[in-house]
Amino acid sequence: MSQGPVAPAPGRGVDLSRLERMPDPEPDEAVALQEVWREVAPESRRGRRDLLLPALQALQRARGWVSYPALAAVCRELGVPLADAYGVAAFYALLRTEPGPRHIVHLCDDVACMRRGADRLAARLRERLGPPLHGPEHGGLRGLPGSARLSGAHGDGASPGAAASVGWAFSPCLGQCDRAPAALAGDEVWGELTPEGLEAGLRDLEAAGHPEGARGEPDGAAAEAPLLAGGSPGVPGPRAGCMGEATPLLLERVLSGGATTLDAYLARGGYQALRRARELGPGGAMAEVERARLLGRGGAAFPSSRKWAAVAREPGPRYVVCNADESEPGTFKDRVLLELDPFAVLEGMTIAAFATGAERGWIYVRGEYPDAYRSIRRAVEEARARGYLGHHLLGADWSFDVEVRRGAGAYVCGEETALFNSIEGLRGEPRARPPFPTQRGLFGRPTVIHNVETLASVVPILLRGGKWYGALGTARSAGTKLVSVSGDVAVPGLYEVPFGTPIRAILEELAGGAPGGRRIQAVLCGGAAGTFLFPEELDTPLAFETLQAIGGTVGSGALVVLDETADLWEVAERIARFFKEESCGQCVPCRVGTRRQWELVRAIRRQGGRVDGALRALFDDLARVMRDSSICGLGQLAPNALASLVRR
């Protein structure tokens, strides 16, 4: 495969004649598309299928939905078949393919927000705006094909709700669990939301006529303004803390207010690690990471140095991808790093590129993180302008540049091969492996892909030495870990601890325990793909091996606390609904299995939480086929939390 983006069969055999006959897009749609095409010469747009998602996002921002004539215009420009492009548009939760309200408030009703009053906000929204566009009462269905969709295709706007300017929908976890309950409106995050705050926000939306209002487009003038500590205006900054040996390590700058400009970062020791890496050379830098025993922080805990070595062995061009599609319910660590310490992520990525001989990098930020996107984009631009990225960066005989991409609402795109497909403009469906990303990753090239926290950890490893870092933590879990604590605790927040710290200590000493002197009933550990831990298990040290020994997982490092007032089966139903809505639909065990699993939990709830023999047999058979035969981790891990509850 040739260098750079390659679309499968670009334009070959695609009959564009029907598209030529389509009406032209509306002026605002055309303007939005011009922004996307601006940097690519007309003759080289064919085959740049990777521009498809940015184009769809631009249309969504401009109009609130992707219309048929506008989609046809995109297809003409890129040489992508209409059905394919539609299949991509209809894949993502933040893109709409039928007319509806101009602005949509995405209210998080995931576990942490559920425990902090999302239902009161939902009631207010229902009263104010009518039923949600998307939510549990539809079984989570996003507009099945029907007359509304058809009429929408021809732009007559006849579908229900088209007249209202503001609508709402339930959303899976928005990664704002430390300021729950939360909502996302356009590119604004509303945190610690009260019914009054919600009302004010709705009035602004109805008056603004533009979703971003004074905030501007993420790439617009507002992005140049200094980032507030909390990102969106009026949203409190993240709460954070640390305990134990060597901490704060990753949170050092975050705890003192962040370093969101290059000068602030340089003043705090920034880019010394890259300097060190260049002294050591690619092999030496790689050896430090190997000595550090760094395991991937995204959930799979794969040794980072092995990925580096595998990619370095392959012929170039090689790529580095930063997986910032943090979507695991209860997890917000990557968001905080990107918002407040973006250059550390960028420096770690640059070191990974240096060690593996990679020439290009991509940062894929989840669509629900507008502030993290603005922050990292700004950081990339500043780094490039000052020679920390780009051609012969810092005088090196090697070049590395980074592009920032945004997701559009799909948990499965955190799966690394689905993420590659998403960047390439395909549906976010995981690929079969082998081949592995280190052999054939993004655009078919050898690719190192790491989670945000993993890349940020590379910086202290180079600064203080792999041996020093490797001695932190436990026998099989080296270093420190960021833990997102939310739910029923006094101080939800982001905490850093060395591996091996007992979970109870994190909950009680850092997060202040359950509020109001209540008793902790269970902790959802590792996110929706993790398991419930019960009180007697809370003395378990947080480490890969110790949690594995009790059938749990570190996962993404999320701890969602549920006190004695929580209904665990209600939580279980939310988790089951999450997987049902986030399955890509490619393989049978996950596509059908996640639906059946949701039905099963509903059946258990109807029986008051009693799991009889028949339901138990169904669950065991279902869990087995999902774990054994699903294509990717989503389906394989989807039964975990429920299994830990059923076992009880």
Next chain:
Amino acid sequence: MRLTIDGHPVEGPPGSTILEAARSVGVPIPTVCYHETLEPIGACRVCVVEVEGARTLVPACQRRVEEGMVVRTDTERVRANRRMVVELLESSADTRLAPEIGRLASELGADPGRWASLQHEKPLPARGPKLDNELYVREPDRCILCYRCVKACGEQVQNTFAIAVAGRGYEARIDPGFDLPLPDSACVFCGNCVAVCPTEALTFRTQWEMRRDGAWDESRQRTVTTVCPYCGVGCQLQLTVQDNRIVKVTAPVDDPTTRGYLCIKGRFGWQYVHAGLQTAPEALPKAQTDARRTA
């Protein structure tokens, strides 16, 4: 590459799959989404097998053979997984016209009925047949999302790209874009998607209408092999004939020229046979015009 399948030593050329290696020594592995003329899809997971050292089961249709690989195709774990896959398939789509799935269900002892007890939830609305043209019918309720039709329509066979998977999860579906009627899509009515559909979610209009009217009777049908009269390629045709009338045209998959794929003329241009006179294929565009009017 030397490997072992159920204890049999097998030699497989590099790049070949476990499925191919198993079939070469007569070890049966069931498949549903796999089609011999298409690249492996790996969506249905019916062909999963155990590979020593692998945490999960692997799809035999997709996984390439490796030196020293130890494969087991008939363990309790494999059978239980296949049985569940078939139960899930049958619980999610109308598979009554998919004989291969029915055969597998009885062989594996699959009981999709046990999932019915859960269906308190509003099921997805039945979508019913889509009758928007005279040549074929789409029945989404029979669709198992095997992706075969999408692959055949796209770069692997027809290069038309008229359909794709849209939506996601349980509501994923095959869609020409915005749920357009087929005559308004990029479809060229070659019928190659119908040829690869394993469940009659895509079916020829004649066949669909005869089934609806109770007139479709396979016991009264015979196959006549002939050569397409239209162009010079000379594609082999298989005419399915009932009561001395053509009811369906297919092509043999083992024909190296067509591999079972035809164009609109060979597939649908046979009405003149029954008109009693040799009319030119102008009949075809008219059929499409009619379809457009119906839609």
